[in-house]
Amino acid sequence: MRFQPGSSFLKILSKLIPVLGLASFYGIVQAQTIKHDTLSKTSVQIAEPWKPDFDVRSDIVMVYGVDSTFENRVASWRKHGYNVQFMTGSAWGEYQDYFNGKFDGKTHLNEGQTDIDGNIIWHGKDVPYVVPTPSYINYLKQACKRAIDAGVSAVYLEEPEFWTQGGYSPAFKSAWQAYYKSPWIAQDKSPEATYLSSKLKYQIFYTALNEIFKYVKEYSAQKGLHIPCFVPTHSLLNYAAWGIVSPEASLASLKYMDGYIAQVWTGTSRVPVYFNGLMKERVFENAFLEYGTIWSMTAPTHRSVYFLTDPIEDGVRTWEDYKKNYEATFTAELLYPTVNKFEVMPWPNRIYLGKFKPNEQSAPEPINPQFATQMQIMVNSLQHMPVTSNLVSGSHGISVLIGNSIMFQRFPKHQGYDDPQLSNFYGMVMPLVKRGVPVQVTHMENLGFTETLKGTKVLIMSYANLKPNNAAVHLQLAKWVKNGGMLIYCGKDDDPFQQVSEWWNNGGMHFKTPSQHLFKQLGINPINGREEYTFGKGKVFVLRENPKQIVMQANGDEHFLKLVENAYNTGKGIPLAYKNSFVLNRGPYIVAAAMDESHNNDPLLLKGHFIDLFNTELPVVTSKTIPAGTQALLYNLDKISNKQPSVLAGASRVSDESITIDTYSFVTKSPDNTKNVLRIRLPRKPKEIKATNINQQNVAVENNWDAGSQTLLLKYENQSSGVKVKLTY
Structure with a gap:
């Protein structure tokens, strides 16, 4: 994207043994541990080393760019349990060593994409959009080699982009001559010149990515590895x-x-x-x-x-x-x-530590705590x-x-x-x-x-x-x-x-x-x-x-x-049927949108027993009205067939779940300085609620029991290092 700078879906693997009912079962099995699915469903991209302030607990972190700190950045995320992968730009990047001659002794600014007036098209300071020449392709190969040597498990070359107003640089003129076997023609001269220019821009990056990915596969195979190659693209x-x-x-x-x-x-x-x-x-x-x-x-x-x-x-x-x-x-x-599979956010440091206006009349402020909580509820729903x-x-x-x-x-x-x-x-x-x-x-x-x-x-x-x-x-x-x-x-x-x-x-x-x-x-x-x-x-x-x-x-x-x-x-x-909405049922989740400017602007009404996942209170509701021009994500309580204790929704990543005859415990992790809210299904109202941090210190908890849905609402401060919750009922 333009700015540069846990556990997976949980499931019960063992089956309940139907011996004389639930109480007898709990008498036989004293503790049941919930194991983790190892599928990598979620990812983030970031150029920064790990920090607790934006430790979003996705499965994957795509460490961005290769510089003098690369190996240390990779190590910092791997230390905290992430599957570390590598991402960098294919048309631009912090490649100053390439442009200033430190890479191969030659300067390469003449390879920048250039407009009709001879101006280089810049992505940022000293970062041009590039015409990928053989030397530039070799530069990206060496970046991928270094990443593979650092132990990454996948390579992402993002945004192979050639601006339509580009096509006037010496590098592009040379590419034209080599591809078309004829003298370069300025794209503004005719529709045909425009069309041929764009076809060449398309072909240049197609060829470049094919060559780099071929190298990644062959080099990783020499090391006994299989490294997947991806293209993040608009x-x-x-x-x-x-x-x-x-x-x-x-x-x-x-x-x-x-x-x-x-x-x-x-x-x-x-x-x-x-x-x-x-x-x-x-x-x-x-x-x-x-x-x-x-x-x-x-x-x-x-x-x-x-x-x-x-x-x-x-x-x-x-x-x-x-x-x-x-x-x-x-x-x-x-x-x-x-x-x-989802990239849940790019640049989490920008989101959690950046400052923006709450509204047009206000001064810039850090992320609103309620929006941070809502965002984390949404992100953690993607794990499931x-x-x-x-x-x-x-x-x-x-x-x-x-x-x-x-x-x-x-x-x-x-x-x-x-x-x-x-x-x-x-x-x-x-x-x-x-x-x-x-x-x-x-x-x-x-x-x-x-x-x-x-x-x-x-x-x-x-x-x-x-x-x-x-x-x-x-x-x-x-x-x-x-x-x-x-x-x-x-x-x-x-x-x-x-x-x-x-x-x-x-x-x-x-x-x-x-x-x-x-x-x-x-x-x-x-x-x-x-x-x-x-x-x-x-x-x-x-x-x-x-x-x-x-x-x-x-x-x-x-x-x-x-x-x-x-x-x-x-x-x-x-x-052909017309309406002003879309609805999709995905397991227990209901995804819904109502559109304005349609043949009518009626709100969409859904009835049932739901948790509203766009609401930071995670309320249990029996109906949801979605006005035209808005959307909703609901957890359908009527779809729950498994009566075991479980976290249904929350603003944190849940792991280390364990169930006994009268307890349910788990660990939650999410960025520091954010507020957690959890909606938890239990067989009955808990007698005791205990939450402790990694130092065994008590964590203050707010709670509210909803008898109709048999769910417990918990609220407390998130900690990246983890909060252990034990519920006794």
């Missing part, structure tokens, strides 16, 4: 919106790449988008789509993925703003039921968040096609072409998401995988904002339609990038636009005024309207929605 949507080119989906097919971290957070998701003629922030909806673009890169390729969200962000906002949008992005990431076969509520089977080339048409503008706020993408998705349809994203780079279109009944696409990377895309789409798929094509094909020199108009191809080649494979010749065509068992719907027009004007989506409804009803035989 979503394709965010990179396109911010004017950045990156390999994105293509990396999923690399032999030496094991997975991604989806770097989605309030800073990326708050990018304003158009809907119903109004441009504004729509953080929840945008986050839902951002996570979807990265989930769809991994699902058909079976690569691993961690979802990240950040309780704050790089931009200076208020604690009030951070809280609202953290809840939005956190909810969005949990709506993907097959993902249960299960994968589920349940689906998000709503009509499933609608996807939107996307591709890496959505990044290729962003800068500069040509012949009046513009795609404000990626509206040619959001025009195809926002009208549906806002109506409670869980639209998914399909990457054209993954169409060759058999699972890519599995479950998709209606596929919506446009070439107004991107172009197909090869002819195989159209062959794959035609096969899918022929077998019964419903394809909706939106676009006038009138942007200047339609005529760039590409596969559809050279090498024996003579198509004016890529869609002409697609339509030929589909056996159709779209006629003005006609929208519906049959191909095999499927259908093709052609809407000669650029998708941006659907959202950039009020009520511009009416005809589009009728077309989607027609395709969906034909494809599935059931009507």
Whole structure:
């Protein structure tokens, strides 16, 4: 991300022996220890050595950057029980020794990405964004070697980013000559030069990561190790919106790449988008789509993925703003039921020790204690968040096609072409998401995988904002339609990038636009005024309207929605259902969001017996009203089938659990100077509550017994070194 500077899911492994009932069982087994699942589900990234003030007790810590303190920083986290891994930037970093000549005797500032005016594009002081040359690639290999020698268990090369306004440096000109075998052309000269420049930027980082990861695998194998390699990356949507080119989906097919971290957070998701003629922030909806673009890169390729969200962000906002949008992005990431690995926060030192305004009228202050507690409740729920076969509520089977080339048409503008706020993408998705349809994203780079279109009944696409990377895309789409798929094509094909020199108009191809080649494979010749065509068992719907027009004007989506409804009803035989909410049940957790700007703004009402996990009091409620524009995370008490004592929710990591006939004990750990709150299920009201620290000193505890739910609420000061709690009942 832009700023640089315990135990796992608990389960009872032994089974209760049904001998003469529970009391007899406790008479036979005097103590039962709760063992730990060793799955690494949660992580943080940090450049600082361990400190109790931000000891968040995730499974993994990704120690950031290699410098003179690296080995000591690794040792400090490993000493406190963390699985230590390594992260560093692939396009930037504190690599001053490389740029000033200390690495190989040569200065390398001429490798910085450069804009049209000859200015280096800086990430920070003396930290340029880099064109990855062979010497730079070798530098990163040596950084990875040092990390492997220090005993890290994985390598993360984050953010392979090339700015669209870059492409004027000597290093990039040399790369152009080597790749295209022709003299460099300034990207501002024509649409084709822009397109070719972006393709090269994409290819440069694709090649660099492949080479570095290959080295990591081979070097670690020599040491008898298997070191996984990951790419932490923003979503394709965010990179396109911010004017950045990156390999994105293509990396999923690399032999030496094991997975991604989806770097989605309030800073990326708050990018304003158009809907119903109004441009504004729509953080929840945008986050839902951002996570979807990265989930769809991994699902058909079976690569691993961690979802990240950040309780704050790089931009200076208020604690009030951070809280609202953290809840939005956190909810969005949990709506993907097959993902249960999370980077729970980046830069915890910035969160716990930084100062920000509580609201616009206030002076900067440290983190609000209530927000810290709420954040820790949310983070610790991720340790227990299960994968589920349940689906998000709503009509499933609608996807939107996307591709890496959505990044290729962003800068500069040509012949009046513009795609404000990626509206040619959001025009195809926002009208549906806002109506409670869980639209998914399909990457054209993954169409060759058999699972890519599995479950998709209606596929919506446009070439107004991107172009197909090869002819195989159209062959794959035609096969899918022929077998019964419903394809909706939106676009006038009138942007200047339609005529760039590409596969559809050279090498024996003579198509004016890529869609002409697609339509030929589909056996159709779209006629003005006609929208519906049959191909095999499927259908093709052609809407000669650029998708941006659907959202950039009020009520511009009416005809589009009728077309989607027609395709969906034909494809599935059931009507497309609209609502203003999403709900997903994940084990005992209920993830829910209610949206505004929908066909209605009604609140979402859930009834049952819940613990409200966004409330620092962890109240037990029998109903939850979720106003439009807000979200909720609930623990469903009605889903508890195991009556054993257990911590159901809390602002600390729980370990060392033990149960006897009349006691339940455990240890909690969380950052110093934060407040813990726990909701604990017990068979009956406790007779004695005792809490002690590592020095056997008593810890003051507040408690409250809720007879209706048979749960105990405890409150006390967290300690990183641990607080042991023993409950006697």
